[in-house]
Amino acid sequence: MLKPIWNALGDIRLAVILLLTASATLLTGTFYAEDHFSLFMALNHMRIQDWLPAQWASRPELVWWIPVLFAIMALLGINTFACAANRFLRLIGQRRNMAAGRFFYLLTPSLVHFLFITIMLGHLATFTAGRWQRLPLAADSPIAVSPEAPAYRVAAIRDEFYPESSALGGRLRQTAVALEGAGGEALQLQYGWPVFIDGRFLLIDKAPQGEKAQKKSMPAGSPPDRRPGPASAEAREASVGRPLLMIVSDPGLAVIILGLTLIMALMIGYFLFKSKSAKWIAAVAVLVLLGAHPAAAPAAESRPEELAQIAARIEKLSPDPAFKDDRYGLILIYITPDEKGSMVSRMDRLPPFWQDRARDCDYRLAVCSPAVRQLARDLFDFSIRTRDKKKEETK
Amino acid sequence: MFTTGVHACLYAAIGLYGIAWGLAVFHQRRPAAAVLAVGFILQSLYLIGRGWLGGVFVVHPVVEGPFLLPWCLALIAGGRFLIAPKAPMGGLLGLVAAFSLFCLFYGKGMIPPSPERESVWAALFFLSESMAHALFYAAAWMAVLSLAGKAPPHAYYTWLVWGFSLYTVAQMTGALWCFVGWGNTFSWGSRHLSSAAIWTFFAATLHLQFVPKWKPKSAFLAVAGGLLVLYISYGNYLHEMRHLRVGG
Incomplete structure (x- = not known):
């Protein structure tokens, strides 16, 4: 009873459907967020459980997609967990038969999926347990970072502007805020350079009017009228805005950033390694199959059903599209030199299906060590001997 | 910088890209590559020059999407x-x-940067995002060729994989930039939501490869993904054309 439910939850088709639904919901949200900027921006500094009920009560037609998105992401998390856990357990079962490096390589996609779940949980922690406090900044004013810690005092606020001689003249370049603790300890804050104290991040934020001034529409007039020059005092004031101190407590931050960094590193490492190694791994499998099977011999022309089976087995062995090169389609690397004239040099004697397939492929003799080449030769000879033996027994 | 405000570099690069394309259409690969290289160098100089559009070096105009994207594609x-x-x-x-x-028709000036925009994370974000977009467009084009039978069936897959990997890099750098600038790793604004929509869409496209019966449809999704990126990113660029610009 439970197994079918578990299998259904871990079905990759469900993952595709959920991801596409999540994408459609996010895209829908894009339109709402664009038309109601301040409504959704408020959610950046509020917990979802404080924001959503109030908005749901007053304007459900604007916010309906947020609970839908949370539901889809929850289902996606469950699906991802079931899918990755199945794969992980299968790999653990095969652990003894493979080298540590190969085991870790195969484990990477599962790790990436577990990390994806962790990141989603990190976001959930941020949305439900984050705290954002905004305080006005004024010289000599006290700042209480947390109830337990002693207060800081704003020692100085210093604005830095672009040089008057430049086209950006008079516009704000940076603001430095010096904080001084009760014990004389000094902290320096700048835009884009937060400080971490007492488990909280301190950032400088700007009051909304500054942002509007930065993004105001192009003024009317011909282009030369709009040419740069030192900004007016009004523009200068607008570009400065009113600096605010933001105190952020985000329990999901470390999980999100660490998770994203690891996912990024694992994905890039996996694909880099895959593009180099997959061709070898799959090629050996294909070599063994072709070598061990009469398909390599001209006599195989009369056995199309077996060829179809081989095709299916190859597809199973190398479902990895990285094995395919977009220049040539499928690359098959063979290790045993084709001295006796078989699979590579006598393709014209293959059945039509294989001839069609071979047309898209590029066959190359692998560059490998003599030991590997000997191993491939032994495997090939062994399979030929086995075939001949079977033929004799049949006779 | 000697190329600051010298749009001739950009125009020459655009012309050279056109010539390179024409040569490639007539199977003149080597000459096409040589012309492309010259165009790429000129556009690189133009992009670096954009940094000084305001009279002092500012990173943002160098990595502005409409100008950076063709450079990424050329690379x-x-x-x-x-x-x-x-x-x-x-x-x-x-x-x-x-x-x-x-780029010919787009505003050449720079949007005056807010202090938060002058972060190294912002530059890394725009760079990785543009490169990912370029790979998504390349994947969409290869998918069109695959559907038309003029390229192997899964020729676009490698492009998608690398586009998605770089887009994940963009998600990470974007999250960091957003946090150091505004105190959130995810903002409920249209920019972040559309970015997440693109990421989930391509995640679905990549997963389609592992469903044998649905696999043939992935080429359609790769094309749709390219169109989605085009709609979202160029929608933003057109919107940004209305912003005040200086220099250029």
């Missing part, structure tokens, strides 16, 4: 030629030429 096309000299170049160079043409 990819050049890299591909070096790795696979016999591979067809026409499609990629057509994309380079088409996207660079948009």
